[in-house]
Amino acid sequence: MSSESSSPAFGHAMRSYFGFDSDYINLNHGAFGAVPKPVVEAAHALTNRVESNPDYFMRLEYELLLDEGRARLAQLVGADVDECVLVPNVSNGINTVLRNFEWAEGDILVSASTTFDSIARAVENITGARPQVPHPGVSKFILDFPQSHATILASFREHLRAVKSQAPNNTIVALIDTIVSQPAILMPWKQMVKICKEEGVWSVIDGAHSLGQELNIGLSEADPDFWVGSCSKWMYTKRGCTLLYVPKRNQHIIKTTLPTAHSVLAASEDKPPTAFVMEFIYFGTVEAIPFLSIKAALDFRDSIGGEETINAYCHSLAKAGGRRLAEVMGTSMMVTDNEDELIANMVNVELPFPATIASTKAVFRVFQNRLLQDHKMYAGHFFHNGKWWTRACAQIYNEIGDFEKLGYALVAICNEIKEAEAR
Amino acid sequence: MAALELRSTFAKHLDVEALYKTDPPKFGHDMHKVFGFDPKYINLNHGSYGSLPLPVRAECDRLTSEIESSPDRFLRLIGINHLNEVRERIAKFIGANTDEIVIVNNASHGIGTILRNIEWHKGDIILGTTTTYGAVSQAIKYLADIPPNPDISTFNLQFPISHSEIIIAFREHIRKLTQRPDAQDYPERKTVAVIDSIVSNPGARLPWKEMVSICKEAGVWTVVDAAHSIGQEPNINLSEAQPDFWVSNCHKWLLSKRGCAVLYVPHRNQHIIKSPIPTPVTYLSPHDEDYHGPELFTKMFEWTGTIDFVPYFSVTAVFDFRKWIGGEEKIYEYCHNLALTGGKRLAQIMGTSVMDEDGELTYNMVNVELPIPGTIQPTSEIDALIKTRLLLDRNMYAAHFHHNGKWWTRCSTQIWNEISDFEALGEAFNDISLEVVKSAGNQHVTCTTDNRCIVS
Numbered sequence: 001m002s003s004e005s006s007s008p009a010f011g012h013a014m015r016s017y018f019g020f021d022s023d024y025i026n027l028n029h030g031a032f033g034a035v036p037k038p039v040v041e042a043a044h045a046l047t048n049r050v051e052s053n054p055d056y057f058m059r060l061e062y063e064l065l066l067d068e069g070r071a072r073l074a075q076l077v078g079a080d081v082d083e084c085v086l087v088p089n090v091s092n093g094i095n096t097v098l099r100n101f102e103w104a105e106g107d108i109l110v111s112a113s114t115t116f117d118s119i120a121r122a123v124e125n126i127t128g129a130r131p132q133v134p135h136p137g138v139s140k141f142i143l144d145f146p147q148s149h150a151t152i153l154a155s156f157r158e159h160l161r162a163v164k165s166q167a168p169n170n171t172i173v174a175l176i177d178t179i180v181s182q183p184a185i186l187m188p189w190k191q192m193v194k195i196c197k198e199e200g201v202w203s204v205i206d207g208a209h210s211l212g213q214e215l216n217i218g219l220s221e222a223d224p225d226f227w228v229g230s231c232s233k234w235m236y237t238k239r240g241c242t243l244l245y246v247p248k249r250n251q252h253i254i255k256t257t258l259p260t261a262h263s264v265l266a267a268s269e270d271k272p273p274t275a276f277v278m279e280f281i282y283f284g285t286v287e288a289i290p291f292l293s294i295k296a297a298l299d300f301r302d303s304i305g306g307e308e309t310i311n312a313y314c315h316s317l318a319k320a321g322g323r324r325l326a327e328v329m330g331t332s333m334m335v336t337d338n339e340d341e342l343i344a345n346m347v348n349v350e351l352p353f354p355a356t357i358a359s360t361k362a363v364f365r366v367f368q369n370r371l372l373q374d375h376k377m378y379a380g381h382f383f384h385n386g387k388w389w390t391r392a393c394a395q396i397y398n399e400i401g402d403f404e405k406l407g408y409a410l411v412a413i414c415n416e417i418k419e420a421e422a423r
Numbered sequence: 424m425a426a427l428e429l430r431s432t433f434a435k436h437l438d439v440e441a442l443y444k445t446d447p448p449k450f451g452h453d454m455h456k457v458f459g460f461d462p463k464y465i466n467l468n469h470g471s472y473g474s475l476p477l478p479v480r481a482e483c484d485r486l487t488s489e490i491e492s493s494p495d496r497f498l499r500l501i502g503i504n505h506l507n508e509v510r511e512r513i514a515k516f517i518g519a520n521t522d523e524i525v526i527v528n529n530a531s532h533g534i535g536t537i538l539r540n541i542e543w544h545k546g547d548i549i550l551g552t553t554t555t556y557g558a559v560s561q562a563i564k565y566l567a568d569i570p571p572n573p574d575i576s577t578f579n580l581q582f583p584i585s586h587s588e589i590i591i592a593f594r595e596h597i598r599k600l601t602q603r604p605d606a607q608d609y610p611e612r613k614t615v616a617v618i619d620s621i622v623s624n625p626g627a628r629l630p631w632k633e634m635v636s637i638c639k640e641a642g643v644w645t646v647v648d649a650a651h652s653i654g655q656e657p658n659i660n661l662s663e664a665q666p667d668f669w670v671s672n673c674h675k676w677l678l679s680k681r682g683c684a685v686l687y688v689p690h691r692n693q694h695i696i697k698s699p700i701p702t703p704v705t706y707l708s709p710h711d712e713d714y715h716g717p718e719l720f721t722k723m724f725e726w727t728g729t730i731d732f733v734p735y736f737s738v739t740a741v742f743d744f745r746k747w748i749g750g751e752e753k754i755y756e757y758c759h760n761l762a763l764t765g766g767k768r769l770a771q772i773m774g775t776s777v778m779d780e781d782g783e784l785t786y787n788m789v790n791v792e793l794p795i796p797g798t799i800q801p802t803s804e805i806d807a808l809i810k811t812r813l814l815l816d817r818n819m820y821a822a823h824f825h826h827n828g829k830w831w832t833r834c835s836t837q838i839w840n841e842i843s844d845f846e847a848l849g850e851a852f853n854d855i856s857l858e859v860v861k862s863a864g865n866q867h868v869t870c871t872t873d874n875r876c877i878v879s
Contacts, residue, residue, distance in 0.1 A: 019491030032494040032729060040487060047480070050681075051459030054472035055820040059810060088528070091728035095701035102569075118728065122702035128710045132544055132571045232729065240682075240730040258700050259535025260562035290731055368499060378495040 010313045014304075014397040025377035025402045029393040030184065030209060030346055033232045033239060035293075042296030043238050043289050050289070062288065063281060069294035073231070073243050076211070076298070076307075079219040085244050085280035086231075086291045087257075090208040091118050093228035093244040094175075096258045097204050098126055101173065107136035108167050110160070110174040110201070114143045116181050119206060123175070136173070139163050143180070144385040145348075148336045149188040156192055160199045173202040178229075179209035182382050183334060184346030184391045186214075190222045197223075204228075211235040211243065212301070213345050215311055219245055226250065232290065234345070236297040240290035244280070251276040310396055314345035318394035321403035322347030325392060328407025334389065345395070351381065351388040353414045357421055359383035366417055375409040377402075437481040439740075447748040450757040454748075454839035465819035465844045470626060470651060470788055470835035473674040473681060475737075478747075482740035483680050486733045498732075503725065505736040510721075512742050513673070513685050517653065518660035523693075525686050525724035526735045530650035531558040532700070533670035533686040534617070537646050538562055540696045546609025547573035548600060550616040550643070554580045556623050559648055563617065576600055576614075580622070581827040582790070583778045586630040593634050597641045613644065618666075620649040620656060624824045625778060626788025626833040628656075632664045639665070646670075653677045653685060654745075655786050657755050667692055674734065676787070679741045682734035686724070693720040703727045754838060758787040762836040765845035766791050769834065772849030773856075778831065787837070793823065793830040794856045799863045801825040808862065812855045821848055830856075 017036045020026060026034060035043075046065075050057045066086070074081040087093045098109070111123045129135035141159045143152070163172055174196050178189045189205060196203040205227040210217055212234030219227055227245040231237040246254055257279050301310060322333040322343070331350035336342060357363065359382070367381045380391035390410055392403060448454045455462055457477050466474065475483075486505075490497045506526065514521040527533045538549070549563050567575045578596045580589070600614055616638050620631040631647060638645045647666040652659060654676030661669055669687040673679040688696055697717065698706050703726055707718045745754060766777040766789030775792035779785050799805070801824070809823050822833040832852060834845065 019488055021492045024493045024496075026494070028495050032498055034494055035491055040491065044484065047475075048459060050472075051475050051480070052461045053464050053466075053814075053818075053820075054474065055466075055468050056464075056814045058472055060814060088730050089701075089728035091701035091703075118702065118704040118706075121698075121704055121706040121708070124708035124710060125698045125702045125706055128708050130542060132542070134570055230729070238731055255568075256562075256565045259532045259558070260565050261531065261558050372493070372496045372500060376493075378493075 010396045011399045018397055023376045025405060027377060027379040027392040027398065027402055027406055029395045030233055035238055036236050036300050038300045039236055039238065039293050039296045043293050046289050046292055065292045066281065066288065069292060072294055072298050077217045077219045077245065078221060079245055082277055083245055083247055085277060087242050087244045088240050089242050090206060090228050090230050092258055093242050094119050094206055095122050096244065096254065097226045098122060099258065100254050100256065103134045103136045105134055106167055106170040108139050108163050108170060108172045109136040110139045110141055110163060110172060112141045112143050114177065114180045115175060116206060145183050145185055146334045146336050146342060149341055153188055153191055153195065157195050160195065160201055164199060173204055175204050175206060178205060178207040178214060179344055182380060182391060183348040183384050183389055185342050186344045193222055193224045209233055213311065215307055231294060236300060238290040238293040241293065311345065313396060314394045317398060318343055318345045318347045321392060321394055321400055322349050324400055325349045325403045325407045328404055329411055346391055346393045348389045348391050351390055351414055352411060353388040355386050357417065363417060367413055370413045371409060377406060377409060379406050437477060439478045439481050442478060443747045450838050451841045452839060458839060463818055465847055467821040467834040467840065467844055467848055469837040470675060471822060474678065475680055476678055476744050478744050479678060479737055479740045483733050483737050486736055502732055506725065509735060509738040512739060518662050519687055522721050523687055523689050525721055527684050527686050528682055529684045530648060530670045530672045533684050534559050534646065534648055535562050536686065536700050537668045538566055539700060541615060543571050543573045544611065545571045546612050548576050548614040549573055550576045550578060550614060552578040552580045554622045555617060556648060559617060582625050582627055586783055590630055590633050594637050597637055597643060601641050615644040615646060617646045617648055620647055621651040621786065624822065624833065625790040625826055625831055627784040628786050635664055635666050651675055661687055673738055677741055680734040680737040683738060688720060696720055699724050699727045701728055757838060758836045761840055762787050762789040765789060765834060765836055765842055768842055769845045769849045772846060773852055788833055788835050790831045790833050793832055793852055795830040795859050797829040805859055808859060809855055813851060817851045819848060819851060
């Protein structure tokens with residue numbers, strides 16, 4: 001463990017560990033992550049190894065390296081290594097789970113109004129299937145923010161009970177976010193899992209933002225039915241690496257990877273105990289360098305202080321940054337009475353922008369292009385619950401000045417759009 | 424040439440533009456300079472995992488740096504231009520329209536996407552062969568296992584066999600399928616044939632264009648698994664061949680970074696692909712209030728989840744590299760001729776024969792019988808033995824498998840190979856075969872003093 005003097009201070013000094021342009025301010029880490037230089041270099045070294053002898057690497061080394069990464073992840077999330085496999089991304093993981101369920105007519109898939117947009121499309125595609133393919137119906141749990149955890153939990157239980165009363169003999173599956181993306185909201189997902197268990201409902205957890213942002217994930221204890229979390233957002237791996245957690249009791253449900261891989265056993269064949277892990281070894285991406293970047297990512301995080309130190313900085317900056325942002329824009333942060341309830345390392349701040357301006361692709365593009373091309377920065381921007389918001393992510397390479405600059409940039413862009421609309 | 428000596432360091436320091444102004448290495452071992460292989464490694468198995476040329480690696484590393492310099496800017500504003508350029512160049516290369524081409528992770532993903540999107544009904548038939556690639560035949564089995572449970576039919580392909588024999592047998596198989604007694608129970612029956620353009624094990628070229636024609640005449644859909652085709656098969660010309668679907672790995676013979684494949688869907692069939700897998704944000708649901716029709720096929724495949732896009736974008740650099748080293752015709756001529764002569768030499772050294780005497784089944788992969796009695800059944804122990812002897816003891820590799828009652832090796836001939844590689848492999852297999860025979864306890868084999876085993 002490095003001493004205080006040998007590990008760099010967090011803030012702009014940490015930018016030297018990332019590949020950002022010197023004039024680029026990244027307040028959107030949550031979208032695509034950012035790969036620290038030691039991880040990029042580890043990936044380069046792995047590529048050198050593969051290319052020096054692809055057959056040797058793929059046939060004799062790959063599995064061991066894969067298992068090493070899985071074991072580190074299993075430790076981080078408090079699960080058994082045989083319950084942890086890797087998939088390219090969260091969309092793939094969630095689609096794998098939802099499409100493997102043997103649905104029957106009358107089953108219900110409960111999503112939320114805040115379900116991530118591509119996942120919501122997958123839900124539409126699955127629940128809108130033709131009659132020849134048994135498929136569930138959908139029930140949407142409406143979530144408008146801000147609201148407290150207590151309120152969420154109460155209305156969640158109510159919603160499940162209502163669904164159950166309409167489908168008393170059917171399978172009900174609830175899709176739950178650990179941390180909503182837009183707006184950025186830390187959810188009481190563990191308590192929601194408990195409620196699911198009490199109500200006899202399956203829980204499929206979209207933990208896209210959890211690894212590297214949420215402490216003490218504790219999957220064996222929380223015991224969801226399925227859990228998917230990106231390694232390439234807050235956990236610093238190369239893009240294309242995501243954890244799919246399936247407790248042993250549910251592994252028989254996952255009959256195929258997406259796409260189907262070599263070692264999938266058809267229904268009529270016997271399934272040995274480690275078949276689940278075997279399924280996911282060689283499927284999909286042949287080049288699994290992203291999967292193999294887990295070790296470098298976690299080693300780097302340990303070397304700069306570890307999960308608690310990293311997240312203490314980011315969490316406190318998210319709050320301070322949100323306050324400063326609100327100050328600059330003359331608006332407010334999205335909070336409840338307890339500031340720490342909804343905020344992890346991402347903060348939503350209201351934009352100085354009237355609700356009368358419609359959320360169109362054109363408006364989105366103005367924000368996107370001005371921020372990226374003119375101001376050389378990025379943060380999320382969206383309409384939710386009758387207001388316009390920005391979502392800013394606090395990372396180890398950010399400082400309060402970044403939030404300030406974002407505020408000024410957003411004020412300018414909002415003014416530009418307001419003036420254009422007025423004409 | 425100092426630039427070329429950077430094999431063990433990051434290729435991003437390679438000045439590719441300067442390199443391409445110089446003469447390329449000659450075909451043969453000279454080509455090792457522009458690949459990342461351990462110079463002593465004899466690679467006769469390019470067909471399995473592909474290989475990444477150093478100049479393409481350099482571009483990949485540069486792209487990685489560009490993405491990290493501003494991930495949102497690149498992924499939201501710039502990436503799409505790279506993707507479209509790749510699609511355009513591939514389309515020209517295979518004789519298709521740009522808007523009939525999308526990029527996916529690999530061939531299994533492409534085939535899986537097609538098969539899962541087809542609207543199956545009870546009574547439909549999925550036709551595979553005994554040589555269909557493992558992941559694809561498992562995908563077919565899975566689809567038959569879930570409702571609405573289409574049937575499976577399997578066309579038996581045992582090599583060696585001539586193209587004319589395949590065509591006759593395939594036509595007969597199709598005829599029988601379309602005239603099955605239960606045809607009247609399923610008047611709307613749909614039959615979908617999954618056809619390899621080039622089989623993996625053995626590495627054999629199929630008359631796929633003729634097979635597609637036979638299917639068309641019979642009203643059978645064709646899904647062509649062309650995993651090995653792009654960069655190996657000359658004159659692919661899809662607008663002429665007109666398969667219903669076609670998928671190929673760019674990270675095999677085309678030399679891109681691993682994790683890049685082409686999915687070709689002609690306009691007439693794009694409505695069948697309702698959703699990529701996984702479903703993207705661009706998917707439009709018929710149940711949407713404001714539904715005006717499905718999203719464009721090509722648009723849906725632009726983003727199906729966060730991945731490392733560098734392999735997709737590496738294709739542009741690949742075409743530049745292939746042009747520099749001599750162009751498609753020269754590449755094919757070298758590899759193809761060496762496959763034929765190398766295979767014969769290999770057979771000579773092992774005292775066996777090439778699977779395909781007249782070369783009809785051979786593009787750049789050649790199959791040669793191993794001096795192991797076919798009665799010895801393949802086991803995971805034998806597989807492990809051969810693998811470790813080749814890779815660990817002798818620093819070389821070629822594929823090895825049991826097919827149609829015999830043992831074979833499949834050699835992939837690439838621009839860096841020479842005849843001496845085949846000779847070294849032959850010597851190695853003579854020793855290894857002896858060991859396999861001894862370990863299997865086969866009593867009916869005599870081995871000569873120069874380590875050739877003869878079945879008696």
